[in-house]
Amino acid sequence: MQMTTLSFTNFHQHGPLFANMLKARHRTFVDGMNWDLPSADGMEFDQYDTAQSRWVCVHQGDRVLAGLRLTPTTARCGVYSYMVRDAQRGLLSSIPANLLDDPAPIAAHIWDANRLFVAEGVETDIRHQVQLSLMGHMVRSARALGASTLIGLLPIAIPRxxxxxxxDMEPAGPVMKIGGVAHRCFFVSMASKMH
Incomplete structure (x- = not known):
């Protein structure tokens, strides 16, 4: 099992891994959950898949097992910033604007974590290991990017x-159903783990 953090500067070193991750996202969110998301050529993507983001990927060779996207809360691309903040600003009709208890943060040390998934077909005997690998690599990648805190709209089972x-994961807003799945915004503090 391999763990890779993808960026626009290293795509060329990883062959079809980025495209395969977007295809796995399509199978998860569009095919599996019936979310109405932009897609082309069997790949799911949106306005946050820019050069400012990073993609954490757990894989076996070119086979994507799990992934998520990290975007700085300081990001800007046209009218968009990052997913949680833009939802709060009413720019995303599929996510309720009351997803946070407080105004969405904008700070270099806080990054947004979203589009977390474990790919369809991941074998039961390695699924737990894949989930733990994804979370661990998310923390390592975020730290390497200078983050001490993540904010994310995530499935409510993630804190376990x-x-x-x-x-450490602290609720940052109410539980809400998105695409039929219970989600909640969480702050993920990594400060105590920064040694």
Missing amino acids: LGRRLGI
Whole structure:
């Protein structure tokens, strides 16, 4: 099992891995959950898949097992910033604007974590290991980017995984159904793990 953080500067070193990750996102969110998201050629993408973001990927060779996207809360691309903030600003009709208890942060040390998935077909006997690998690599990648905190609209079961790795996750808003799945915004503090 391999873990890679993809960026616009290293795509060329990883062959079809980025395209395969977008295809796995399509199978997860569009095919599996019936979310109405932009897609082309069997790949799901949106306005946050820019050079400012990074993509954490757990894979076996070119086979994507799991992934998520990290975007700085300081990001800007046209009228968009990052997913949680733009939802709060009413720019995303598919996500309720009341997803946070407080105004969405904008700070260099806070990054947005979203589009978390474990790919369809990941074998039951390695699924837990894949989930833990994804969370662990998310923390390592975010730290390397200078983040001490993540904010994300994530499935409500995620904090259980975080606790197993010693990752502190605090609710930042109400539980809400998005695409039929219970989600909640969480702050993921990595400050105590920064040594």
